Amino acid sequence: MQFLFIAQLIMMIIGPAVRLVLRMLGVGFVTYVGYNAVLDVVQNYITQNIGSTGVVIQQMLGIAKFDVIVNIFLSAITTRMVLTGLDKAADLKRKQVWRAPGGTSIDA
Template sequence: MQFQWLFTFLSTVGAPLVKKVLVALGIGTVTMIGLTALSTAAKGFITAQVGGMPADVVQLLGVIKFDVAVNIIFSAFTTRATIAGVNKVTGSKSSLGSVGGS
């Protein structure tokens, strides 16, 4: 048995590692698909609601940059979900730095 140590290593370390990686990839894929579907549905709902408004109100929303505000909110949601996913996978807590002024 020339390669007995290799088989022992692969069965004790390799198999659980591969299993954890596959589980993490599966959970990440399902989460990403779910977040994409949720985000698309919410954007579609907002677009439909704004499309049903009178023209004056839609023009006013354009002046106050409502579309930019909605994009900022969706970007913040996506960023927060991404950071939470990275924290869950790595087991550490990361941040984007200090947001408040000193």
């Protein structure tokens, strides 16, 4: 009989934690898939428009390593999004900068 109470207690503790983890994984997965889809569309759009230009312009862009530039730019956007997400995940409760007058703050 006591085993039943212990099992219920464990389910009450573990249940919400498992749901929270699955929810976070779901949001992360949807964001990752959506972002990859957007990046593929952008990269395909750029390469198709480069392919429709003249041969001389394509040669100049090849010499300038335009494909490397596009990859660096898209990687920088990805890195920025990842760092922003990490900052938001680490700083869930921000420190309060402004304090109400009185109490521990200095009145001007």
